[in-house]
Amino acid sequence: MRRATTGLDLALAGLMTVAACAEVVISGGGGTALGFGVAATLLIAFRRRIPLVTACGVTVCLIAESVFVEPPDRAVPMFVLILASFSVAAHANRRDAAFGLSFLSLAMITTGALDAGDDVASLLPGWALFVGIPGGVGVAFRKRTGDVAVMEARAAAAEVAALEAVEAERRRLARELHDVVSHAVTLISVQAEAGQAVIDSDVEGARRALAAIGAASQDAVAELHAMLALLHEPSDESTGSTSTGLADLPSLVAGVRAAGLRVELVTRGVSALPPAADHCAFRVVQEGLTNALRHERNAQVRLVIDHADADSAIRVESRGTRHQSSYGGSGRGIAGLRERVAAVGGSLEVLDHDGTYCLQAVLPR
Template sequence: MDEQGVRGSGSPPTGRFRRGAAWWRSGPPWVSRWGAEGGRDGGAAWPWPSTLLLTVFVLVGSSFAAHGQEGERAALDPFARVLLLVAAGLLLWRRRHPVAVLFGTSAAAATYLGAGYPYGPVFLTVAVACFSAVVAGHRRAAWAAVGALWAAHVLVAHWLYRWLPPTGDAAVSWGQEAVVLAWVVAIMAVAELARARREQWARDRAERAQAARRRADEERLRIARELHDVLAHSISVINVQAGVGLALLDSDPEQARTALTTIKAASKEALGEVRQVLDNLRAPGEAPRAPAPGLDRLPELVTQAAGAGLTVEVEGEPPRLPPGTDLAAFRIVQEALTNVVRHSGSRHARVRLDKAAGTAGDPRGAALRLCVDDDGPATGADAGGSGNGLAGMRERAAALGGTIEAGPRPDGGFRVLAVLPLDGATAKEGER
């Protein structure tokens, strides 16, 4: 709130099939109603390339496996190839319906195994479906499906093999079962690792996005604070001088001319500072064309306040300060004097500068103390406070690890006291 308040109260969803898009990226036209990229359920893209590659590998690899196991396992027939196509083709939906695809590929593989067809790449389809389910977060379903498939393999290999093709098949050794179990555990472990890494990447992206939003918010607040300090001070001076000029326009034209000259100078300075802020926005990587204001411009503030009818008495010499601290100190004094002009009945203010040395009992070390006093009560006239003045001063001080105290004095009047630490100020600015 301003001093007046303190005194008075104490893409659009994409995914439709696009004309000219490559079919291996977007899918054929008959799946356009599901969405080539987003799908009806907002899922991921159709994995056409990998599914096609896996289907070819499973079919060709199973043919080679059948030649190698000829006489030991049943030969590949059309039913076997249909099972292979179903197991591999289901993988097209693994990103949208991972659980259903996992159980479907497991059922196809179990049927393929129970029919006595050759061992081979058909189990790769189960591994890929299991991996997708675990990465999607369906861990229990993945363990259940893989466990059911392994149990079916044990049942067929050690009991049902007597009644199932091929004829004369023998039981599988438990050593081979241990190898199959080791492969299952390895696949699940890799899938769990991929899921953990994917979740970590998602957290990292979310943290980076949050940090970017926080930096954008801080920059927006900094710009709003800077514009408020520049405009509030200059417009207050312009407002006072415009009132003087209107009052003296007929009786004292020379004094009215002086008021208009002050208005011109104040507006020119405000335009220059606003232009500098806008230039920094348009070219954030470039160095500012003019140095940021600091306490070395305190005499200008005194002169501008005098033009608004306020006499300012300055005590103490401005010390050498880091750029950020110097700018904050200048803006705090500027806002405090602006509030005196706008909200105080006093036409006299005092600005006191003290540099306190660090002591053993003060962990902050050296600090700059800024004190702005006036003796007048709140006028309540033409306040126009936006509620951002004192809040902006507190934000500037807090950014440097300092404090602001603002409020009525016990003996009357109003005081703004700022304490800005000097030790570590440069480091804090570097962190921002």
């Protein structure tokens, strides 16, 4: 019953049953008329969940009462007919609604034809009043309900999309912050340790370390300012976040060389990467160099950038003495880099074999 009806429809059916009983008693009808009237009103309980059953049942009750007793001229049966017509049009699918309205039309025509007090001319107005107009209102109600459901679904989808966009932007900013801050802090830490070690014996070396710290700090501050500007102005992945690219590799390599990292740079072909992929390639190189500085002593790095016709391959190989860095890392670098590479349609591999750590990315051109 819970699947077939609702509490409101049960209450409505009960109220109409009481009204039907009172109307039959007042009009002096017999038990047969009472039975058909009660059956028709009880069927209203199913008007919303199984409206075709309600329409067919009401049709049978009205035709049976018209044939075996007399055509009902009471108010409740007519109201039941109106409500059944509206319900089957509003809550059934199109095919069931067409069948239901056809059955109810048959009931209306049969009742009118068997009523001696009605003439043929009154059938059409009667049909329009008790079946046609309620059915039309039901169709309009169903269409409006469907439109509201579609709009609600679209609104829910838009809300989910907005939340996903916010989450994607949050992850993008987190990746950018990680790359900028991690690289800068690593350079500063290495230079600070080097400067502290030689401050008494090599004043010029200490000065170079301090100069390198200043340069790394200025680069980091410039990138952070650029990122903060993105938060105040509308931008997308293709504009604001791609300010750096492979064209900035010379300054990046110079900075890590100043920190004591030995880097061999090999470039083949001409870069024609889209801006987002170009920025991603720069971050791959930056992550590889930063990890070499952080986790290897006396590291030798070979950086190979191979621009082919369909894609560009970036390979950062480092070999050195592994150690646990005192200025460590968050552990999010590689995970964030995978997301970044996947976002531009590329692939990332991390290889660690025979003392050689390799970070390799392939980015589509």
